[in-house]
Amino acid sequence: MSSTAKTITELGAALRDGSTTPRALLDETLAHLERSDKDLNAYLTVTRELAELQADAAAQLLEQHPESASPLCGIPMALKDVLCVDGIETTAASRILRGFKPPYTGTAVQRLFDAGAVCVGKTNCDEFAMGSSTENSAFGPVANPWDIERVPGGSSGGSAATVAAGTVPYSLGSDTGGSIRQPAALTGTVGFKPTYGRVSRYGLIAFASSLDQIGPFTRSVEDCALVYAAIAGHDPLDSTSDPRAVDDPLASLHDGVAGMRLGIPREYLGEGTEPGVRSAVETAFKVLEAQGATLQEVSLPSTDVALSVYYVIAPAECSSNLARYDGVRYGVRVDRPSLTDMYLQTRGAGFGAEVKRRIMLGTYALSSGYYDAYYRQAQKVRTLVSEEFDAVFQQVDAIVCPTSPTVAFTMGSRDDPLSMYMCDVVTLPANLAGVPGISVPCGNVDGLPVGLQVIAPRFADSRVFRVAHAYEQATDWHIARSPFATEAA
Amino acid sequence: MSDYEVVIGLEVHAQLLTRSKMFCQCPADYLSAEPNANTCPVCIGLPGVLPTINAQAIDFTIRTALALNCDIPDFTKFDRKNYFYPDLPKGYQISQYDLPLSRDGHLEFPVNGAKVRCGVTRVHLEEDTGTMHHAGDVLQSATSSLIDLNRSGVPLMEIVGEPDLRSPEAAREYLVRLRQILMYIGVNDGNLEQGSFRCDANVSLRQRGATELGVKVEVKNMNSFRAVQRALEFEIERQTAVLDTGGTLPQETRGWVETQGRTISQRSKEQAHDYRYFPEPDLPPLRLDDAFVDRVRATLPELPEARAHRFEMEYGLGTYDAAVLTDTRESADSYEALVSAGVAAKLAANWQNGDVAALANEHRVPLWESGLGVAGLARLLRLVESGSINGPTAKELLAELYVAGGDPEAVVRERGLAQVSDATELAALVDAAIAANPAAAADYRAGKQQALGQLMRSVKEATGGKADMPLVNRLLRDRLSG
Numbered sequence: 019m020s021s022t023a024k025t026i027t028e029l030g031a032a033l034r035d036g037s038t039t040p041r042a043l044l045d046e047t048l049a050h051l052e053r054s055d056k057d058l059n060a061y062l063t064v065t066r067e068l069a070e071l072q073a074d075a076a077a078q079l080l081e082q083h084p085e086s087a088s089p090l091c092g093i094p095m096a097l098k099d100v101l102c103v104d105g106i107e108t109t110a111a112s113r114i115l116r117g118f119k120p121p122y123t124g125t126a127v128q129r130l131f132d133a134g135a136v137c138v139g140k141t142n143c144d145e146f147a148m149g150s151s152t153e154n155s156a157f158g159p160v161a162n163p164w165d166i167e168r169v170p171g172g173s174s175g176g177s178a179a180t181v182a183a184g185t186v187p188y189s190l191g192s193d194t195g196g197s198i199r200q201p202a203a204l205t206g207t208v209g210f211k212p213t214y215g216r217v218s219r220y221g222l223i224a225f226a227s228s229l230d231q232i233g234p235f236t237r238s239v240e241d242c243a244l245v246y247a248a249i250a251g252h253d254p255l256d257s258t259s260d261p262r263a264v265d266d267p268l269a270s271l272h273d274g275v276a277g278m279r280l281g282i283p284r285e286y287l288g289e290g291t292e293p294g295v296r297s298a299v300e301t302a303f304k305v306l307e308a309q310g311a312t313l314q315e316v317s318l319p320s321t322d323v324a325l326s327v328y329y330v331i332a333p334a335e336c337s338s339n340l341a342r343y344d345g346v347r348y349g350v351r352v353d354r355p356s357l358t359d360m361y362l363q364t365r366g367a368g369f370g371a372e373v374k375r376r377i378m379l380g381t382y383a384l385s386s387g388y389y390d391a392y393y394r395q396a397q398k399v400r401t402l403v404s405e406e407f408d409a410v411f412q413q414v415d416a417i418v419c420p421t422s423p424t425v426a427f428t429m430g431s432r433d434d435p436l437s438m439y440m441c442d443v444v445t446l447p448a449n450l451a452g453v454p455g456i457s458v459p460c461g462n463v464d465g466l467p468v469g470l471q472v473i474a475p476r477f478a479d480s481r482v483f484r485v486a487h488a489y490e491q492a493t494d495w496h497i498a499r500s501p502f503a504t505e506a507a
Numbered sequence: 508m509s510d511y512e513v514v515i516g517l518e519v520h521a522q523l524l525t526r527s528k529m530f531c532q533c534p535a536d537y538l539s540a541e542p543n544a545n546t547c548p549v550c551i552g553l554p555g556v557l558p559t560i561n562a563q564a565i566d567f568t569i570r571t572a573l574a575l576n577c578d579i580p581d582f583t584k585f586d587r588k589n590y591f592y593p594d595l596p597k598g599y600q601i602s603q604y605d606l607p608l609s610r611d612g613h614l615e616f617p618v619n620g621a622k623v624r625c626g627v628t629r630v631h632l633e634e635d636t637g638t639m640h641h642a643g644d645v646l647q648s649a650t651s652s653l654i655d656l657n658r659s660g661v662p663l664m665e666i667v668g669e670p671d672l673r674s675p676e677a678a679r680e681y682l683v684r685l686r687q688i689l690m691y692i693g694v695n696d697g698n699l700e701q702g703s704f705r706c707d708a709n710v711s712l713r714q715r716g717a718t719e720l721g722v723k724v725e726v727k728n729m730n731s732f733r734a735v736q737r738a739l740e741f742e743i744e745r746q747t748a749v750l751d752t753g754g755t756l757p758q759e760t761r762g763w764v765e766t767q768g769r770t771i772s773q774r775s776k777e778q779a780h781d782y783r784y785f786p787e788p789d790l791p792p793l794r795l796d797d798a799f800v801d802r803v804r805a806t807l808p809e810l811p812e813a814r815a816h817r818f819e820m821e822y823g824l825g826t827y828d829a830a831v832l833t834d835t836r837e838s839a840d841s842y843e844a845l846v847s848a849g850v851a852a853k854l855a856a857n858w859q860n861g862d863v864a865a866l867a868n869e870h871r872v873p874l875w876e877s878g879l880g881v882a883g884l885a886r887l888l889r890l891v892e893s894g895s896i897n898g899p900t901a902k903e904l905l906a907e908l909y910v911a912g913g914d915p916e917a918v919v920r921e922r923g924l925a926q927v928s929d930a931t932e933l934a935a936l937v938d939a940a941i942a943a944n945p946a947a948a949a950d951y952r953a954g955k956q957q958a959l960g961q962l963m964r965s966v967k968e969a970t971g972g973k974a975d976m977p978l979v980n981r982l983l984r985d986r987l988s989g
Binding site: 100 | 548551552553554555556557558559560587589591593596597598599654781783784785788789790791
């Protein structure tokens with residue numbers, strides 16, 4: 019069989035009925051990757067050797083313990099290049115980390131490896147996950163498989179593109195202000211940001227620690243729940259990971275939305291929303307209503323200031339998190355006789371423009387004399403944003419809204435930072451509040467996918483999957499494939 | 508010349524004696540390992556790593572705070588202190604800013620007979636940096652520098668004192684007492700030279716009677732009690748000279764240069780870092796409930812001052828003896844072990860502070876680590892008390908067994924060192940001595956007291972030094988006055 023554009027569930031069945039093997043799957047995947055990546059630039063590193071070892075181990079596991087083997091066993095996948103893998107170059111798409119090979123593997127990735135995952139490569143992204151188009155990579159932009167003139171969104175653009183291209187059935191990304199959900203929407207894939215604290219951040223190169231979460235890209239909501247279940251759960255190495263047990267998202271996946279109350283925040287369908295996106299999402303609301311959900315308008319009044327709050331808190335944390343890239347111990351160093359010059363030249367040459375901009379913004383916001391006006395004030399408003407979500411979730415079970423106000427835009431078309439920052443206006447409030455959110459395909463405007471976002475209260479991750487699955491099963495958008503996924507089959 | 512009041516406040520950094528580092532599992536012992544051997548991705552600040560709090564370090568800090576009479580708030584958090592330096596691998600130090608583990612304590616101690624009370628502003632917890640070795644005197648002029656990150660992430664407690672100290676002696680005494688307490692409660696090894704106990708001083712002068720503080724100078728690089736005292740004395744003299752000639756003092760950081768006996772300017776106020784403190788997002792705030800604090804309180808040992816006082820009361824010791832015995836917890840424990848093994852309190856104190864202290868000093872081995880040990884000393888002293896051996900024999904035996912160890916009773920038995928205290932036997936030897944030294948006997952009878960010495964020596968020699976000499980003395984006097 020051809021592995022291209024299949025789901026994890028389909029490939030898992032094929033592995034078990036003997037119609038394919040992990041090694042055969044891997045070979046097909048690598049061949050597809052090689053063909054497609056000339057146009058897409060979705061990969062920074064192809065980890066063939068690691069993948070071969072993992073495929074052989076998975077084959078053994080499937081042969082010896084076919085019943086107990088994980089659904090992910092033997093399935094190819096890819097990792098955003100902000101996730102550390104022992105001995106594999108991990109750059110966060112930054113020049114400053116070129117050649118850096120971590121001596122350890124992060125927790126979420128290790129859990130997948132333990133389940134028998136076959137890692138084919140590290141995917142391209144915006145440098146240090148800062149951006150919404152994957153144009154900020156030091157190693158060139160990623161193209162959208164639906165239209166290679168356009169961006170795949172970002173920052174996890176490579177992880178989104180490779181799933182949309184049909185190369186791998188799933189990948190991991192990271193979401194700090196929408197970096198999984200927004201590219202999922204722009205590439206017609208499913209992308210999920212878990213509740214803050216559900217997935218360990220150990221081994222995730224930090225952008226903004228209080229906002230970052232790791233999550234999957236997949237071709238179906240069921241697959242997404244499957245990957246999430248494999249990576250979620252307490253990790254003693256991450257003090258911000260929640261110790262409570264994770265409820266099985268698959269158990270309630272098929273429960274439907276009948277009787278559920280769903281809220282539509284009026285602020286999330288503002289002026290910036292493209293008419294095509296608006297109409298696709300409004301049609302989706304009707305589908306949910308037809309499934310038995312009750313829809314009502316709700317309000318998250320601080321939405322307009324959430325963007326400002328985000329662009330104080332995230333840069334503040336990033337200015338500190340990125341201080342370790344100083345040329346002293348690892349990565350790139352520009353040698354200079356004086357220490358200060360070495361620091362300045364290394365960081366000047368090693369970081370790209372967007373990263374520098376955010377480091378400067380954050381340094382300023384934390385500076386003596388400005389801290390109260392910026393950082394402290396932003397934290398107060400962040401609390402307010404969070405409380406508004408709590409209040410809304412008193413009225414409704416989940417929120418439904420667009421994932422992105424626009425469809426994929428042309429590369430180079432958003433050259434001023436503010437217009438780029440607007441991409442995340444409906445995704446970043448969920449990061450500020452720590453609530454889970456998913457994007458599922460819900461339409462197509464002139465050949466470009468549209469995403470529907472579902473947001474639920476903290477730790478109600480299963481509910482997000484349940485609503486998204488009900489919608490997905492009632493429509494055909496998730497079956498639509500990008501040209502890369504159909505031609506290569 | 509004006510009359511100035513000296514105002515000193517001390518900041519002490521003390522490494523905690525935890526098994527592992529503050530935020531990872533690496534051993535906290537950084538001195539005995541090869542450079543960079545005790546490191547992991549967390550303490551060398553690799554991309555993607557996260558800190559996890561060492562519970563023992565929290566415990567030790569609370570223990571310290573309680574010993575220093577601090578309040579323990581029920582809510583505390585860690586913050587990041589941001590600055591660039593090659594020994595700081597993350598580019599920030601995890602420390603505590605506005606919500607420390609404890610605050611508002613104090614320490615009381617005597618200085619020249621007067622009681623001094625110094626406030627403790629706060630005790631908080633942070634991580635130590637790595638260490639650097641420069642090919643050259645300082646980083647700025649070094650051709651290259653090596654970095655050892657074994658110390659990176661070792662738990663470091665900062666004890667900030669109020670500016671309540673009024674003299675270099677008081678400052679020194681504060682440090683001596685503080686170090687003693689930290690060692691007593693088992694949280695720090697008190698090594699100034701190796702830097703496990705470090706001190707910075709803020710010193711300023713003001714017109715006597717003034718209530719506002721003068722411009723403070725921070726003095727660093729003092730790695731002995733003596734250096735602290737000398738550096739402060741130098742600073743006071745320097746500042747006095749500047750003020751006396753109508754000059755003004757800039758707020759600055761100065762370093763003590765031991766070899767030159769002076770402080771030199773390191774950094775002005777304008778060059779001070781903006782550390783951009785903000786809450787550490789990788790560590791949720793901690794809530795310390797009363798039950799936890801009470802459990803820690805229950806582990807606090809009796810502190811030195813209280814113990815010295817009890818020794819005076821309970822064992823009838825003088826202030827000096829009690830203070831010397833309680834200088835360290837081990838010393839005080841050893842003393843109480845001797846007493847509970849049945850040695851008389853006064854006798855135990857005399858021996859421990861006398862011959863035992865001398866031997867400990869000579870061999871650089873404290874009693875509790877010596878071959879003889881506390882139990883061996885107790886057996887030896889019981890032989891003295893029961894009259895089985897005499898004082899000089901006991902001293903010789905102590906010197907012999909202190910390092911080598913051995914059972915005093917067995918040695919006495921094997922070598923026949925038991926004291927000769929049989930009155931009949933000694934009376935015969937006394938008679939023989941008088942007969943052999945007629946001139947001395949005559950001199951004594953004529954009122955020359957010193958003449959008795961020769962007769963005593965004669966009897967002592969005749970018993971191989973084992974005679975019960977007070978009894979010999981009595982027998983001689985009886986016989987010669989008869």
